[in-house]
Amino acid sequence: MIKTSSFPALTEAAVQLTDSQREEVALLAEELGRAASGALDSPAWLAAARAAAVRMPDQLLTAIREFRYDAGPEGVLLVRNLPIDAELSATPTALGSVQRTATTAAGAIVMVLLQLGEVVAYRSEKSGALVQNVVPVAGQERQQSNAGSVRLQMHTENAFHRNRPDYLGLLCLRTDPTGDARLCTASVRRALPMLSGEARRTLFEERFMTEAPPSFGGSGSVPPPVHAILRGAPEDPDVLVDFNATHALDDGARRAMAELNAAFERATHALDLTAGDLAVVDNRLVVHGRTSYAPRYDGTDRWLHRVYAVADYRRSRVDRQDAGSVLD
Numbered sequence: 001m002i003k004t005s006s007f008p009a010l011t012e013a014a015v016q017l018t019d020s021q022r023e024e025v026a027l028l029a030e031e032l033g034r035a036a037s038g039a040l041d042s043p044a045w046l047a048a049a050r051a052a053a054v055r056m057p058d059q060l061l062t063a064i065r066e067f068r069y070d071a072g073p074e075g076v077l078l079v080r081n082l083p084i085d086a087e088l089s090a091t092p093t094a095l096g097s098v099q100r101t102a103t104t105a106a107g108a109i110v111m112v113l114l115q116l117g118e119v120v121a122y123r124s125e126k127s128g129a130l131v132q133n134v135v136p137v138a139g140q141e142r143q144q145s146n147a148g149s150v151r152l153q154m155h156t157e158n159a160f161h162r163n164r165p166d167y168l169g170l171l172c173l174r175t176d177p178t179g180d181a182r183l184c185t186a187s188v189r190r191a192l193p194m195l196s197g198e199a200r201r202t203l204f205e206e207r208f209m210t211e212a213p214p215s216f217g218g219s220g221s222v223p224p225p226v227h228a229i230l231r232g233a234p235e236d237p238d239v240l241v242d243f244n245a246t247h248a249l250d251d252g253a254r255r256a257m258a259e260l261n262a263a264f265e266r267a268t269h270a271l272d273l274t275a276g277d278l279a280v281v282d283n284r285l286v287v288h289g290r291t292s293y294a295p296r297y298d299g300t301d302r303w304l305h306r307v308y309a310v311a312d313y314r315r316s317r318v319d320r321q322d323a324g325s326v327l328d
């Protein structure tokens with residue numbers, strides 16, 4: 001078991017909003033709370049959110065624009081001091097909980113993700129809500145899901161899905177009171193130079209298979225039977241792997257995956273998210289996970305909002321019925 005303290009913190013690519021910039025974002029988000037009766041999954045609310053997103057402070061828009069052009073060596077954009085609702089309710093405790101009404105925090109995370117692409121959700125996951133809660137759930141401790149509290153293995157988000165998100169945003173509403181829960185990220189740009197030539201060659205070959213969670217079904221989410229873990233430019237590839245759900249199809253492939261896992265371990269940053277911190281992860285370059293921790297289930301636990309975005313909305317149209325935001 002790796003100790004959290006052995007992962008260096010991520011200091012690059014951080015945008016610290018000033019208090020007046022935070023207020024500007026809060027005003028936009030509050031305005032959004034009144035749009036379309038605050039029904040944030042509705043097309044009318046999303047249209048209002050797109051219009052509001054372009055009015056965010058210039059410094060933030062510029063940082064997002066640069067990240068969209070190139071996510072950098074770490075592939076993570078950290079935005080600090082975003083607005084969170086003053087009167088935060090108790091941390092939800094139910095499985096699959098989501099945010100359907102437009103609070104300040106929900107408006108803020110959606111606006112940021114809308115500057116990277118279009119926001120999407122998956123029908124079989126968290127009832128297809130665009131803003132989802134990442135909270136620990138009693139009885140789920142050992143699950144390899146965000147409701148669990150054992151260490152969450154490094155993964156590409158929704159790796160099995162042909163239209164997996166290009167970006168995911170995790171906004172902290174309530175800081176973990178135990179201080180142990182950390183979002184872990186590791187970029188393939190950092191891991192690649194640590195790999196042997198043989199591992200690299202193997203990872204570029206279609207010798208792996210990734211299972212969909214049982215809850216997902218239907219033609220839109222049937223994974224290709226086999227896939228490569230590294231794809232694209234040999235010197236700067238995309239990565240597609242879930243160390244809990246991806247299986248190597250032969251011994252050589254298994255060795256290569258183990259080598260990759262070790263390289264990611266060495267490349268891992270642990271992010272100690274506090275209320276108002278948003279981590280945006282480029283899901284093509286970065287795998288993420290979470291350290292283990294001990295939740296209390298008393299309303300004071302760590303609470304994040306999660307939102308997904310795709311860079312090419314058109315490409316996902318085949319999986320979006322009625323042209324909505326929810327993918328099958």
Ligand SMILES: O=C(O)CCC(=O)C(=O)O
Binds near residue numbers: 134152157183184290
């Ligand atoms: O809890 C975290 O920090 C990350 C959980 C996660 O992997 C996710 O919600 O996609």
Ligand SMILES: [Fe+2]
Binds near residue numbers: 288
């Ligand atoms: Fe995840």
